[in-house]
Amino acid sequence: MARAVPTNGRAVLLAVFIAFGSYDIGVISGCLIMPDFIDRFGEMDLNGNMFLSSSRQSIITSLLSAGGALGQAFTSDRFGRRGSILIWSAIFTIGVAIQTGTARSIVQLTISRFIAGLGVGALSGVFLYNGETAPKKLRGTFLVLYQLQIIIGLFLSYVLDLATHTLSNSASWRVPVGLQLVWGLALLSGIFFLPESPRHLLGLSRTKEATRVIAELNGVPIDDPLVIETVEELQFAINEENAGGKATWAECFSPNNAMWKRTANGMMLQFIQQLNGQNFYFYYGDTFFKSSGTVLSPYVIQVILGGVSVAGTIPALVLIETWGRRRSLLTGAILQAICALIAGLVGHFTLAPTGTAQNLLTHRNKQGGDTLIAFAVLHVCSFSIFWGPTPWVYLGESFPLRVRPKAIALGSATNWFWNFLLGFFAPRIAADIGPLILLIFFGMLVFGYGYVYLFIPETKGLSLEEVDEMYRSGVKPWNSPSWKSHLIERMHEKEKTRNAEDVRESNANTDA
Template sequence: MALFYVEGLPIGWVAIMLALLASMGGFIFGYDTGQISDIVLMDDFLLRFATCTTPGDVSTCAFSVVREGLIVSLLSIGTLTGALCGAPTADFLGRRYAMASECVIFIIGVIIQLCSFHVWQQFAVGRFVSGLGVGALSAAVPMYQAETAPAQIRGTLTATYQLFITLGILVAYCISIAARSAPGSGSWRIVVGIGIIWPLILGIGILFMPESPRWLAVHNRMPEARRSLARTRGVPVEEAQDHPVLKAEADDIQANALYEAQFKSGWIDCFKVENKTLYRTLLGMSLQSLQQLTGANYFFYYGATIFKSVGISDSFVTQIILGAVNFFCTFGGLYVMEKFGRRRPLIVGGLWQSAWLFVFASAGTAKDPAQNPNIGKLMIVSACLFILGFATTWAPGIWILIGETFPTRTRAKQGALATASNWLWNFLLAFFTPFIVKSIAFRYGFVFASCNLLGAIVVYFFLYESSNLTLEKVNEMYTDPKCKPWTSRRWAPPGYASRRDLIQQVKSAEVEKQLAVTGADGNTTNGSANGHSQEHLTDGKAGNGNV
């Protein structure tokens, strides 16, 4: 049975569960990101792994810029490698089994960190191994969610990946502040060790969810693909073959899979000009890079250190405030990205984020925040308002686009390349930020502010509006020579006056189906069905009627 209806179309509870469960991959990433900024300030961690001029006196212990940068950033090198390996893994094993195996890799990395005693290089290598799992998951999870979720709520369900990233960061902050008073190495081992729980939940739970119908279709397993579609729609499996919406969607997926099966799919195909494949590869890589260059991880990786430098007595508490703002504002992002599409929120978000980073950098540059409490407070407020904009636009929006912009044949590889570019910039920022901050202090914010402006420009001139379309129709839109990014919001498949007309006709087909079922039970009749919507739903390769 359907859990609820959106635009008259059924949505099953499985669609919600698979999105939430797969999003544990984002939680793992967020937890690992959030924990390190606090761990590097813990007394026992400093005594074991930092350089101390007086052994046993934590007040004389400090990390060199290089050592701190490596401990923080080696996770990102692992994720970069993992993201590239995640594509062939997801294509070979399937989306579910790939995620389960990647959870095992993450757990191995956590164990290596827990077994570290006095060699900081071992702890850093453990973060690298965990990063392999995180990176592969970051490529697989948004792709799985986009390929499996009903188009009507695809934006919301895919955005839960970012929501869980923010939840993971917040939980890491809360556990860190609770564990910092634990005796000895327990202060940081508790924080690291709890990280094993999250991949266990994902690795085991995902095996009970349906496989991606697009992956099944590519591997010539259409009966299973139809069952997967039926489960996410909350439609009895035995009715899937006759259900007008499911039948049209399955036929479109199968036709697309048969067409793409004629071509071999390798990494080189991601860079071919035909069908705007190269265009979309470069667009995905650019957007993922610009998401890092918004400056969000400047606060998440080094937030405790930043706010300690502006005179905050307990920087751990400030981290929790930032984490809470990030998490709760992401709920707004779920609504914004579904209600207003993809382009408009990203453009507005880029301008908003830029403005508050200019405030942050200007305040920190004008006066020494450590000597001026009001300047410090202004910087915290501006950082929170920046996070508000990021959490509602660029944070969820880019992960949604990575799942729905690319064609099925090369989606895994293009998604991996885009995600790898995210992790490359993640590493560069994590490693070089201590050097840059030491040189230019809070003027670093001006760099990020400029990058946010660039992001808004790139979205306006190059990104197509992909909301309310099936993945097959998104591909059709990108290959339509008459459609331009700034006019794409008005684009609709052939046979429809507008995108709203497309939605209404598919909704009408679903209503007719319900009337027919009711009529079969003897309660009403369906003699008035005009067949117009059904005609659009079954017109073959054009796939009209899908949404």
């Protein structure tokens, strides 16, 4: 039978929809300086004026990140990838609904953000779903597409903050916060139309269903050679993976198949990503830029940052499959480190002290503020192209099926744990050292460059099973771009050996 030409149209639509269920972490940045929000959830100073202290900002912001990225590991295998997304979408939606309906209780606000964070963290497992359903040549692009949708959500939140911040009532912050309900409801309503992961179905011995899903995702007939070969390849790899029995959390750190290296790499990339510095701008940009002396509204600056983030993620859709993972990470580390160093030093030596009246700012102060903002924009743009999507792509494609939910959960939990710490401590640190906080991110980016060069292999163009083989081969990360897989050859050799044994056994029975 002639091989059909894959169209991948169904897979593209699937990736677009599943990515649409993204969430918004930037909306709270604008809310922190809205008068009505401060009046409801702030504290009273000695003069009777309401304000949000750095500690209260920390609690409000960071609790969204204290949720349950580990949760999806307990639901993905038991309820399937689709079922897991449904459960955590519901939890996220409930948390957002409570948050939007909060009147004046700081306790209700923070608890509802924690509940929403449970869903947000576990929905990081969407990368597990996208990684398992995407054709290998498009897997990186599809995972970047998910990141793009998140960034679009951020941009929309900044636009809404700009549009509503002048309102004198609670609609100024309830509207942008409540918009997150759209994302949750989109997943809740649409998840029933999504197919289950073919790898998960094969792991449950539901071969017919897996075959149908693979055919649909590639846009070819169910009996096409491409589908047959893909099912055989996946089944072969799954059988080898499952030979060791049921996976445990400890296996994620086992020396077998270099699992500890893979888990460490996934967690380290998420750790480094969170200390790149970009989330400092996302979370506290409005507050930070308000003291920079610029004539631009901090809301306008956030919209600019959001727009730059969207524009930056678009070329990443191509670069992730042309430049590859390693080159993207190395390039991004250099560019962002330069931006963080310049912005930190310029801000420290030229900005006026926080709280200085606008009419007392010198020309040098204003130039320093403009320079800091310019390099903040370049920093965020570089992050969106390179370090924003790439660690998630890498996390989604680095593990065998048997431990994939647990390993991805560990990487996601690392991301959200450090996101929480950044959100909690950043305003306190910035209150003490100001723009010099950016030098902390500079140091982390220098470390990140070294770590990627020494420990992160290239996974571009490999199937998930070939990634598994590459790690087991022991290839040095700097030599990995030229590494070639022998998985198909091994599968065919094993099949030939089995056929030869069957022939010998048949001949022996005939002679007897």
